[in-house]
Amino acid sequence: MTFTDVPTVVVNNFLGTIITSTGVESLSANSVVGSITLGADLETVSITGVVDADVASNTGPAITITDHTNIESLTVAGDVTGVSVSGATNLLTAVISADVEGTISFNNNDDLETLTLTGGADLTLGALSTTVETIAA
Numbered sequence: 001m002t003f004t005d006v007p008t009v010v011v012n013n014f015l016g017t018i019i020t021s022t023g024v025e026s027l028s029a030n031s032v033v034g035s036i037t038l039g040a041d042l043e044t045v046s047i048t049g050v051v052d053a054d055v056a057s058n059t060g061p062a063i064t065i066t067d068h069t070n071i072e073s074l075t076v077a078g079d080v081t082g083v084s085v086s087g088a089t090n091l092l093t094a095v096i097s098a099d100v101e102g103t104i105s106f107n108n109n110d111d112l113e114t115l116t117l118t119g120g121a122d123l124t125l126g127a128l129s130t131t132v133e134t135i136a137a
Contacts, residue, residue: 001014001016001017001018001019002019002020002021003018003019003020003021003024004021004022004023004024004039005021005022005023005024006023006024007023007024007025007026008025008026009024009026009027009028010028010029011027011028011029011030011031012029012030012031013030013031014029014031015031015033015034015050015052016034017034017035017036017037018032018036018037019036019037019039020036020037020038020039020042021039022039022040022041023039023041024039024041024042025041025042025043025044026042026043026044026045027042027044027045027046027047028046028047029046029047029048030048030078031048031050032047032048032049032050032060032061032078033049033050033051033052033055033060033061034052034061035061036061036063038065038068038071040068040069040070041070042068042070042071043070043071043072043073044071044072044073045065045071045073045074045075046074046075046077047063047075047076047077047078048076048077048078048098049061049063049076049077049078049079049080049081049098050078050079051079059079059080059081059101060078060079060080060081060098060101061080061081062080062081062082062083062084062102063076063080063082063083063084064084064085065084065085065086065088066084066085066086066087067086067087067088068087068088069087069088069089069090070090071088071090071091072090072091072092072093073091073092073093073094074088074091074093074094074095075094075095075097076094076095076096076097076098077097077098078098078099079098079099079101080098080099080100080101081100081101081102082100082101082102082103082104082105083096083098083100083103083104083105084103084104084105085105085106085107085109086105086106086107086108086109087107087108087109088109088112089108089109089110089111090111091109091111091112092111092112092113092114093112093113093114093115093116094106094109094112094114094115094116095116095118096115096116096117096118097116097118104117
């Protein structure tokens with residue numbers, strides 16, 4: 001599914017590729033199994049990763065956000081392989097409640113004020129090279 005010039009996109013129970021392009025300011029997707037291409041205009045992203053029953057691995061998708069300077073709010077839930085966020089210079093709040101198989105990494109997100117980690121017991125914060133006012137776990 002590809003979206004352009006739709007300010008708010010909500011994708012429920014779709015297990016394929018999601019692409020947001022220009023004009024998409026908010027994305028909510030509740031059944032992410034693979035890659036998501038995030039457009040430059042996104043300000044709010046809420047992703048719930050799920051395990052794809054048709055694939056041999058039993059982990060959810062890897063969530064990678066790089067150099068998206070408009071994102072202000074990020075929520076990741078469900079099952080994911082890892083979370084990596086870098087260069088999201090306007091990101092204010094991130095909530096990771098997912099069961100994360102690998103590591104969680106936040107780098108060079110200059111405006112990040114609050115990082116909340118509430119996922120499974122095996123959460124590993126791999127890298128945090130951003131000053132954060134509040135970290136809740």
